[in-house]
Amino acid sequence: MPDLKLLGDVPTADERDAIDVVVGAEVAGDGRVTRSDLTRRHLLLPALRAAQRRVGWVTPGALGYASRRLEIPPAEAYGVATFYALIALEERPADVLHVCTDLSCALAGARVPEGAHPSPCLGLCERAPASLRTVAGPEPREEQFPATGPPLPQTSGLKLLRRIAEGVDPKAQPEFVALARAREMGPDAVIAAVKASPLLGRGGAAFPTGTKWEAVARQPAQPHYLVCNADESEPGTFKDRVIMEQDPFALIESMAIAMYATGCEKGFIYIRAEYPLAQKRIQHAIDASGFDIELRIGAGAYVCGEETALFQSIEGYRGEPRNKPPFPVEVGLFGKPTVVNNVETLVNVPHVLLGDDARDTRLFCLSGNVGRPGLYEVELGTSLRELLELAEAEPAKAVLLGGAAGSFLRPDQLDVKLSFEAAREAGVTLGSGVVIVFGEQSDLVAAVLRIAEFFRDESCGQCVPCRVGTVRQEEALHRLASGKTNGNELAVLADLEQVMRDASICGLGQTAASAVTSAVKNLGVLA
């Protein structure tokens, strides 16, 4: 053993067995540590998840056993475990109901029953109000409620969603035509084709995908990794979930193409814990296809959708974003050159290679006060008003575009074109494609307070502007809402917006005041 002082608590046989499934059974021996043991820290979160899914919470015995088997100091393992909202370190029932109280579910009248846990957005906004049940035991399971949503609202004019609209069987492996095409073309030509296409990243930052791929492909350091970011946690977003649940093979094929083009030895897909069906379908598609792709599952942390926080999470550390530069294309997962792409970005690639549909489309998640909520696909450049008409939106008091990190629009601003350029010019962001409609009867003050609560809850706590700024922002908004003001709240909010945007480490902190500021300045809420 290295010189680690370990927790004295011992695991139960059930906990040990559950953790052993992840880390391997302990081999009787002289207690010496082999080199391979020292590089297994990345199994910490899977081990903690396994223990919790077995008995309902992470006991001191389970934490100690995971620390010992993975050679992680217990204080650090505790630091990791306490980072995640869905890891419980205190005893609780095996059967837990997490009830979404976020924007779309609140608009649908969400109520948290006695004994249930309130939750940030569960990504089931088209069937709001929604909840997630987690049941620990010998055969653990997670259930989404309602179990199914409405069918896709559009049936024609689709590109990324075409196969889903046609009723593709998510469990049947299709022929990978685009991958075959990629292999004929060769890696360089694939990258050239993606570069020549207008494809920009769909995770929110709109970075040119081909440029990213080329940068990784050129890195001499080996191995290269592909990470598919499927941790979509932006309130109101569910597009990646729909693709993973209903057309998982499209994503797996796209990942295989990306790995081939950029010389990646291995791919990871990181799916948020709140998406059990997507996890199951993707795991099935990985197993069926035989590609070297590993599924990793989060544990309740919005910030892990930030690419460097996601690396930290996979590596078994707290999901605290890294400072950039260096950028992931140079120093990414396990310190190696890494391509990180969002699900929607990746599933565009087969169409680029096959040239079967030249339109540049974008997925939008419509929820809130709309007649036909769900996932829409429209060409970039379509106006927001047209999209709202498609979804039979109610007359809106306001529309939240881009999610909690996006901005509120007034009814007279709905003619904005949904393209990256037009959005930038209008000073808004398409973000992750969120469109939440707030009807005439909706409570905008409650929505603004919920957004502030969300960021305060989801801040990782690493840097001062975000850790304390999100608290002060929420406090100032509550004072305004209650009328007990100090008289300087608007100036304080403006200052907080500036310091969080300018001095936070990552995108979470930098945008933690965006929607709140737009509600105050643009809608006049609480102003």
Added chain:
Amino acid sequence: MIELTVDGNAVQVEEGSTILDACRRAEIDTPTLCYADTLTPVNVCRVCVVELEGARTLVPSCSRKAEDGMVVRTDSERVRTSRRLVLELLGSSVNLSTAPEALAYIEQYDAEPDRFGADSLTVAQAVKVDNDLYVRDYSKCILCYKCVEACGVDHQNTFAIAVAGRGFGAHISTELDVPLPESACVYCGNCIAVCPTGALMATSEFELREAGTWKEEAQEEVDTVCPYCGVGCNLTMHVQEGQIVKVTSPDDHDVTLGNLCIKGRFGYRYVQNK
């Protein structure tokens, strides 16, 4: 050499230097709280941010590597605003009464921590006194990560503490928050040596402060070499009214980098055995 411009002045620094190194070379006063010469920069306090031409946001000078042709501003309104806000956020949530550097910055940047109102959430909590050698008062903790780094790979490799929790609830903790005697702590006190706010404090100092008899200005600093083993660590004895009240080691001493072991830092009482 790398040449960059800081506040309009051309500055040359060695390859691998940071913007902070360049600022110091140009004798530009730059506040830092989580930075220490002997620790890996974590750039979490954000008080050292500067404006870098072409960058969307401000950048932390302590960790951003200097590059040829960079144009840096440290005296702009934008920089001053962020620094002031960071200090206000810290000052409004943390007890900075034993953090002279932070208090000086608050004055220098005209920060007003009180502006958020009396009901602002703070990290106030009871002092942890669970051993004879040092106390932990996390109501004074700005979460600069220095103690965690000193306990970990940067210095001690003991790993007794880590950051736990999330958001405003993030805090320094042993595993399951067990008291220090049940943790991996070896009482080297190297965490105390790097703490910039007095959240970690030798019991001797803590008790004198509690009694109102800690007189820093009346203390003498006497350097000697640790008598315990052959490593040859330099010790600085802090002497008040003829009594040793604290022992440290100079950060720039090439044997210790400010570190000591339990004997060097705490084993001085025999000198004045009564």
